[in-house]
Amino acid sequence: MRRSPIGLHPQTRENARVLGLKRCGHVVYRPVTNELAGVIIKVKEIIKLELVDRVDPPKTGAPSGFEVIGRLNPRIAPGSKAAKPLLPLRTRRSTAEN
Template identity: 40%
Template sequence: MSFFRITLHRSSIGLPERTRGVLAALGLRKRSQTVFHPVSPQSAGMIMKVKELVKVKEVERALTPEEMRAERRPEPGFWLEKAMPR
């Protein structure tokens, strides 16, 4: 079973109540928040209503909150991109 990975990319400030209601039904409240919904015609219809505000990717499985946190965590250490002149 595949899932839609939906991330809120743009804010809903100043948009009609109906559009904000669709985002609330999807479970999106804050920018950069990501939710997973199973692929279905109902989910696809809600996504089409707010397609300008969200980024959507189809994935094989929904990630757990721990996996999402680990995905955002940077790799340990640091890289020296360019030495500063002295």
């Protein structure tokens, strides 16, 4: 998707959603069908279309020579801010307790 469908007709926004496009810069791969060709024509102003012969799976995981054996939380993507350990919050003590 090249630009956001915000401000466009609701049907155009729905067509972008049907294609699976969620945000600017989002890339999806779909097989070529007559139904999708009609949807693509309706949103041609906000997308960039390229025909590809095959889709290579995205390279994820560890660098070469290493192997990922598990994750602490499979819902958290590695490298994200949420994957870093959090420190406990300091609580403010009242002066009477000291």
